[in-house]
Amino acid sequence: MNTRLSAQxxxxxxxxxxxxxxxxxxxxxxxxxxxxxxxxxAQGTALVESSGGHQVGATGTTLTDPLVVQVNDxxxxxxxxxxxxxxxPSGVSFDPAAVLTDSSGQATTAVTLGTIAGRYxxxxxxxxxxxxxxxxxxxxALGYEQRVGSILADKYCSRCHDPESSPVRVSNYDNLEVKPxxxxxxxxxxxxxxADLTSIILHGGPALNRSALMPPYGNxxxxxxxxxxxxxxxxxxxxxxxxxxxxxxxx
Amino acid sequence: xxxxxxxxxxVWQALFGxxxxxxxxxxxILLLALAIAPAKEHFSQWHxxxxxxxxxxxxxxxxxxLRRRFEPGIHQIWLxxxxxxxxxxxxxxxxxxxxxxxxxxxxxxxxxxxxHSLDAFGCVICHGGQGxxxxxxxxxxxxxxxxxxxxxxxxxxxGCGQCHQNSLPGxxxxxxxxxxxxRYGCVHCHAVTRPDGSKVAATDHPPSLVHIADKTTREWLFxxxxxxxxxxxxxxxxxxxxxxxxxxxxSAYLVNSSSPKAGDTAADAKPAxxxxxxxxxxxYGESFCASCHSVQxxxxxxxxxxxxxxxxxxxxxxxxxxxxxxLQNPRVYDSTTPMPHYRFAPxxxxxxVAFLQTKSDSDYGSGVHLDAATPQQIAHGRKLIVxxxxxxxxxINGVQKPENFAPDLSAIGxxxxxxxxxxxxxxxxxxxxxxxxxxxxxxxxxxVKMPQFTLSAAQTDALTTALLALTxxxxxxxxxxxxxxxxxxxxxxxxxxxxxxxxxxxxxxxRFNGRGGEMAPDLSWEGxxxxxxxxxxxxxxxxxxxxxxxRRMPRFNLSxxxxxxxxxxxxxxxxxxxxxxxxxxxxxxxxDVVEHGRQLFYSKYACQSCHIIDTKxxxxxxxxxxxxxxxxxxxxxLYAWLKNPQxxxxxxxxxxxxxxxxxxxxLTAFLMSLKGSGGQxxxx
Numbered sequence: 001m002n003t004r005l006s007a008q009x010x011x012x013x014x015x016x017x018x019x020x021x022x023x024x025x026x027x028x029x030x031x032x033x034x035x036x037x038x039x040x041x042a043q044g045t046a047l048v049e050s051s052g053g054h055q056v057g058a059t060g061t062t063l064t065d066p067l068v069v070q071v072n073d074x075x076x077x078x079x080x081x082x083x084x085x086x087x088x089p090s091g092v093s094f095d096p097a098a099v100l101t102d103s104s105g106q107a108t109t110a111v112t113l114g115t116i117a118g119r120y121x122x123x124x125x126x127x128x129x130x131x132x133x134x135x136x137x138x139x140x141a142l143g144y145e146q147r148v149g150s151i152l153a154d155k156y157c158s159r160c161h162d163p164e165s166s167p168v169r170v171s172n173y174d175n176l177e178v179k180p181x182x183x184x185x186x187x188x189x190x191x192x193x194x195a196d197l198t199s200i201i202l203h204g205g206p207a208l209n210r211s212a213l214m215p216p217y218g219n220x221x222x223x224x225x226x227x228x229x230x231x232x233x234x235x236x237x238x239x240x241x242x243x244x245x246x247x248x249x250x251x
Numbered sequence: 252x253x254x255x256x257x258x259x260x261x262v263w264q265a266l267f268g269x270x271x272x273x274x275x276x277x278x279x280i281l282l283l284a285l286a287i288a289p290a291k292e293h294f295s296q297w298h299x300x301x302x303x304x305x306x307x308x309x310x311x312x313x314x315x316x317l318r319r320r321f322e323p324g325i326h327q328i329w330l331x332x333x334x335x336x337x338x339x340x341x342x343x344x345x346x347x348x349x350x351x352x353x354x355x356x357x358x359x360x361x362x363x364x365x366x367h368s369l370d371a372f373g374c375v376i377c378h379g380g381q382g383x384x385x386x387x388x389x390x391x392x393x394x395x396x397x398x399x400x401x402x403x404x405x406x407x408x409x410g411c412g413q414c415h416q417n418s419l420p421g422x423x424x425x426x427x428x429x430x431x432x433x434r435y436g437c438v439h440c441h442a443v444t445r446p447d448g449s450k451v452a453a454t455d456h457p458p459s460l461v462h463i464a465d466k467t468t469r470e471w472l473f474x475x476x477x478x479x480x481x482x483x484x485x486x487x488x489x490x491x492x493x494x495x496x497x498x499x500x501x502s503a504y505l506v507n508s509s510s511p512k513a514g515d516t517a518a519d520a521k522p523a524x525x526x527x528x529x530x531x532x533x534x535y536g537e538s539f540c541a542s543c544h545s546v547q548x549x550x551x552x553x554x555x556x557x558x559x560x561x562x563x564x565x566x567x568x569x570x571x572x573x574x575x576x577x578l579q580n581p582r583v584y585d586s587t588t589p590m591p592h593y594r595f596a597p598x599x600x601x602x603x604v605a606f607l608q609t610k611s612d613s614d615y616g617s618g619v620h621l622d623a624a625t626p627q628q629i630a631h632g633r634k635l636i637v638x639x640x641x642x643x644x645x646x647i648n649g650v651q652k653p654e655n656f657a658p659d660l661s662a663i664g665x666x667x668x669x670x671x672x673x674x675x676x677x678x679x680x681x682x683x684x685x686x687x688x689x690x691x692x693x694x695x696x697x698x699v700k701m702p703q704f705t706l707s708a709a710q711t712d713a714l715t716t717a718l719l720a721l722t723x724x725x726x727x728x729x730x731x732x733x734x735x736x737x738x739x740x741x742x743x744x745x746x747x748x749x750x751x752x753x754x755x756x757x758x759x760x761x762r763f764n765g766r767g768g769e770m771a772p773d774l775s776w777e778g779x780x781x782x783x784x785x786x787x788x789x790x791x792x793x794x795x796x797x798x799x800x801x802r803r804m805p806r807f808n809l810s811x812x813x814x815x816x817x818x819x820x821x822x823x824x825x826x827x828x829x830x831x832x833x834x835x836x837x838x839x840x841x842x843d844v845v846e847h848g849r850q851l852f853y854s855k856y857a858c859q860s861c862h863i864i865d866t867k868x869x870x871x872x873x874x875x876x877x878x879x880x881x882x883x884x885x886x887x888x889l890y891a892w893l894k895n896p897q898x899x900x901x902x903x904x905x906x907x908x909x910x911x912x913x914x915x916x917x918l919t920a921f922l923m924s925l926k927g928s929g930g931q932x933x934x935x
Contacts, residue, residue, distance in 0.1 A: 060404025061405045061424075061712065062405070062708055064709065112405070116360070117363060143363040144365050145365075147423075148421040156906075159904075160860065172872060174870075175860075175871050175872065176860055211857070212854065212857035213857045214860075215856070215906045216906060217906045220906040220907045
């Protein structure tokens, strides 16, 4: 009698255990598909990024410009009414996460970055004919120190180091005989150590036998300021910067 | 009943039948009871995180040193003077481990670099949440009375704002939010007192409506009240979502109560000079109206400054007679306006009025026809004005400015969740509530008086951040940890020159002795900086020193006597004690020294990357052009500037090059030798 009872309880427990994750799975599946109401009226075969990629924002905030992608068909003409889903690593959220393309074939979403500083690989996906089409893009989230660096760089560095002019600020890049490196030039800047970058900022270009057009900032910026600027340079770098040192994880 | 009793008695017999067995059973129960506490600890959440952490560091190269720094058990940061008891570090074990910077798994991530030490401030001061809790849910998501959920990262800057009342370089969002509190008129209705007792003051300039009928029509007022953003997309006036009848009644009261101002109406206008339509755009451009006023271009983008109102449809609004009177002298209509009193000639005024009248939209307000208002409607309009609190911002005849019209927000960041009525389906947290209230105040009920503001998502986040910074904790912080806001001084220059400085609204753009705007250079020490002849010429015809600047100083058409008054005052009063006024004039420097200075300029210090000396070869245009700097600046100022630019203007981008005295002297001699062509001086 005792053994039979326990077998029955065991079965009940097992059944309950099995049902619980099943329902959870179902619930999750249900909530992961908010686009159930969206009925695609057309399908495209290609995805193109229109705008909103490669932005730089602070961690946890919504990027200034929305991410806009366009769905095209085989002929390269825009497809309205196609379903586009946006995906990203955990922490990133999209508003909306799935949307139908508008009359000009474009899908727009507001991107909120995760709370960890770094690069966020995002993707847009549209169910094409036969197989789905994806498009990858990248956004950069700056932590506190990197953002302080970006604010300082904006004031002291970007007028020369950023070749792009904007309506409110004209770049000085073209006026310089020796061209400064843009902060995204990973191929060059990744090879310069933190110590060397610090001395160039501290003492000016001639400190490392480089151009005197780069003035010294050692009496203007504090040590944490310079550290912040370097953190910002490393965050922008393309290809990404790999910090030197032992690889700790064994794996 | 019988079998149960029999069963129980058999159990009793089996357990406590004889003393030895009873002793064994009691011991077992005692042992189990004693095991409850260690078992509870063993199976607690924080313990499992500590085990996970040990597992995480086991395979790392620096496992030994990481394990040495690991302490088992509950950790606590206890700071009695701050009221901090934070046990967060019990689970967040990697916060201070620099080598864990590659770990993204929570709760083991390294804390990002911040200016404060965790041991000195703890965690909840910035992040919110329950510091004493030792479970994830209780620490992060508690909604119980008096407790607060953890702050979302997007509002994290509000933590800084509890102690730092000044503007910090690393908190742009908080700074923007605080500016908006003052600029969007929030503080006209809501009082906001900082922890040190000072009040947040408004920086906007809501126009007085006591002479409004001189300026515009009732029809325009009606359209404006219905939808301010339809007239000017950039206006900070919110939308009160008025019905047609209400908007009509309010406009009726405003026009009806308006008292005429001498000089504003067509009847007392001077015989108008002939306008020159072709000269309009160039006069508007030359007067640098765009430095303060913006206009929408064909693409729908606003071009121009935001100090004054947008002028895209000014022709729909302003009556020409009023516009002429305003351009003649804005201070007659509004004695505190930030608009300078340009000394325009009658012909120029006529030209500008005609030009501004063309800035209109024939579709705007075309369908508005208002019947003459009855006394009841006018009285109803007044009632609405009182109810909606219009007089909190605008001066209105016959309506008193209400005191404490809306709730005080000085501690809104600590508002208990129990006091908040959330909308159905809304996340129960303070940041969500504040953001929703800013975004759509009227969604919280039809009795809510707060109007609808037109803000971008980033602006809403910024304003929410600034409001969340107004916490009870911020008010109870020890004084030595509080950083006070830098208050605007009430400096007022004296005498006839002081009157001129007020009339020309120099304070709107320039800063003097801690008061004034940020758009143009601080002039507190201008008298030590520039030469008399240059200043006289500049005030007559300001031409920019920086070719790449868009916003520029306008020409005020000063008379010679006014110019002399102002020049004398600036040169006498705005002197820095740090500048040596008697520094050897450049003329006595030998040609050798000048040549040495030139070499230093071009080779050692490469100043040409930012400055132009020879317009043919030099191209840098970050700093001002120096082609005639020798006739502009004084030798004393130049020398002091070269030695330490930040000492004279803390916000300048020119780096301090730590020059030796000899180098600074040679450069000063060289720069003072650059007198320019003299063309500018000869003109006048």
